[in-house]
Amino acid sequence: MRLVVDLNKCQGYAQCAFLAPDVFAMHGDEALIYNPHAPEEQRERLARAVAACPVQAITADGLDDRGDKRDTGNAGATGDVQEASDGR
Amino acid sequence: MVADYVDWLRREGRIVIVGASLAGLRAAETLRAEGFAGELTLIGDEPYEPYDRPPLSKSVLLGKASPHRTELPHRREIDAKWRLGVPATGLDLSAKRVRLADGDEVEYDRLLIATGVRARPWPKEEEARLDGVCLLRTRDDAADLYQRLKAGPRRVFVIGAGFAGSEVASACRETGIPVTVAERAGAPLVGALGGVIGAVAADLQTENGVDLRTGVTVTSLEGDSVGRVRAVHLSDESVVEADVVVVSLGSVRNTDWLAGSGLGAGPRGIACDAGCRAFDFRGIVTDDVFVAGDVARSPHALFGYQFLSLEHWGNAVAQAETAAHNMICHGADRRPHLWMPAFWSSMFGVNIKSVGVPSMGDQLMITQGSLAERRFVGVYGHQGRVIAAVTFDxxxxxxxxxxxxxxxxxxxxxxxxxxxxxxxxQPVAADFPDPSLPTHGPTVTLSGYSPADQQLVFHPARH
Structure with missing residues (x-):
């Protein structure tokens, strides 16, 4: 899965680094280092990191078709219709 | 009539985007998101779909990401025709055609130019061809440099201590590779952040084991008998042996292909209005040619209407969205691109971020934290107002x-x-170098009128 972090938005809350430590890591106190290509087995963790980011700085594709429905029961019913067809 | 044209364009017009990187991709997505149903073509000189560049000098060099896997996630399906690996070589404004390197021509009804910049090469071509002399802009560059770092060079030599050069030096130190950095100015990052902050960056480098040489220029690169680089000669007559040389002298705007097109394009980029419409060389705004990203320069109300070229990731996204919006809407619905300049970098474990245009600042105040602790906010002032801020952590x-x-x-x-x-x-002088002196360049170029602009001198005729 591809992802990108808008590091202008990122404020170093490090939620992603706790939730998906194989994808995101803090580099010093505040800087974030991440792998823009997360392996498939990281899908669930990545979805949690995307959802947990307090400033919503993470964009990932290929998550919506499965991750959202499983993780957030109420959002899955409304939010994923359009985005699911865009999953890559 | 005009309204009809826009409706027609939205329904079945042809939009061509030259430049298939961050700005081109985000523009394409915005066009579709806002209802453009016509034919969309993306032209890119690299044979790859749009990928993200910032990781190339950070996580890639640290071995935490593959240089070949930084493709940008798509926000939505864009249903575009991709012409990748074929640079555009010319533009015919009256026939509305883009010429491609393979001889093909692509017609458009509206055009978006997002060709960005390329790394400024080492000026001496023969030396630049030596094995081990590298640039860092594309994913191929990053893959090559990563391989060379992994091979355990005796020493890496970085020419130019801007953000990219400093990030390379940081990655070298973190992976235990000896590195020398040469900078023409008195400290790293001075073009972007001035001498006061530059001094902090210099301390960061030396404390992390970088052999930092400031106030010097590289005079020549020396190769061995089989064409590999082996040493770097400096203006202070010292010689540093190195088997990898990273040329990090800023960038060149990709406007060469527009020479003779009649567009207002040159080494400083393509001038456009606040609505992203390109100017022709007479300074008259065009109707069907738009510009976005690193290659654009546009007037900004917050900064004295100076034309700003911003080589910033966030600018590429915001300007692409505005340009795409304006391309397919009626005049009254157009938006100005008035994005607050912002960028980030990280080096030696320190997060450096900025808003505004620091290089316009004459004075600097450390309003929070302290320089010595490398955790602070610096505020830049210009003519009695706050013009920019920088933070370290x-x-x-x-x-x-x-x-x-x-x-x-x-x-x-x-x-x-x-x-x-x-x-x-108390404020202190921000200590930016004289803008008329050559440097590897800040990532912001001011090219409009400003009292501080010393690049043009008016000589009255003498009779």
Whole structure:
């Protein structure tokens, strides 16, 4: 899965680094280092990191078709219709 | 009539985007998101779909990401025709055609130019061809440099201590590779952040084991008998042996292909109005050619209507969205591109972020934290108002200062701030180098009228 972090938005809350430590890591106190290509087995963790980011700085594709429905029961019913067809 | 044209364009027009990187991709997505149903073509000189560049000098060099896997996630399906690996070589404004390197021509009804910049090469071509002399801009560059770092070079030599060069030096030190950095100015990052902050960056480098040489230029690169680089000669007559040389001298705007097209394009980029419409060489705005990203320069109300070229990731996204919106809507619905300049970098474990245009600042105040601790907010002032801010490991305050810049808040900063130290009570000179001197360049180019602009001198005729 591809992802990108808008590091202008990122404020170093490090939620992603706790939730998906194989994808995101803090580099010093505040800087974030991440792998823009997360392996498939990281899908669930990545979805949690995307959802947990307090400033919503993470964009990932290929998550919506499965991750959202499983993780957030109420959002899955409304939010994923359009985005699911865009999953890559 | 005009309204009909836009409706027709939205339904079945042809839009061509030259430049298939961040700005081109985000523009394409915005066009589709806003209802463009016509034919969309993306032309890119690299044979790859749009990928992200910032990781190339950070996680890729640290071995935490593959240079070949930084493709950008798509926000939505864009249903585009991709012409990748084929550079555009010319533009015919009257026939509305883009010429491609393979001889093909692509017709458009509206065109978006997002060709960005390329790394400025080492000027001596023969030396630049030596094995081991590298640039860092594309994913191929990053893959090559990563391989060379992994092979355990005896020493890496970085020419130019801007952000990219400093990030390379940081990655070298973190992976235990000896590295020398040469910078023409008195410290790293001075073009972007001035000498006061540059001194902090210099300390960061030396404390992390970088052999930093400032106030020097590289005079030549020496190769061995089989064409590999082996040493770097400096203007102070010292010689440094190195088997990898990273040329990090800033960038060149990709406007060469527009030579003779009649568009207002040159080494400083393509001039456009605040609505992203390109100017022709007469300074008249075009109707069907738009510009976005690093290659554009556009006037900004917050910064004295100077034409700003911003080589910033966030600018590429915001300007692409605005350009795409304006391409397919009626005049009254168009938006100006008035994005607050912002960028980030990280080196030696320190997060450096900025808003506004620091290089416009004459004075600097450390309003929070301290330089010695490498955790601070620096506020730049110009003509009595706040014009920019920079943070080292203090990003959460940055948004506050962005609002100050938008409001034209007074400078010096008189109100109390959290963690103000005695050193931050008075402004000091920000200490930017003379803009008329050549340098590897800040990532912001000011090219409009400004009292500080010393690049043009008026000589009255003598009779």
């Amino acid at each position: 203090n990003t959460r305050w940055l948004e506050f200062y962005a609002r100050q810049i938008e409001r034209g808040a007074p400078f010096p900063v008189e109100y109390p701030t959290v963690d103000r130290r005695p050193e931050g009570r």
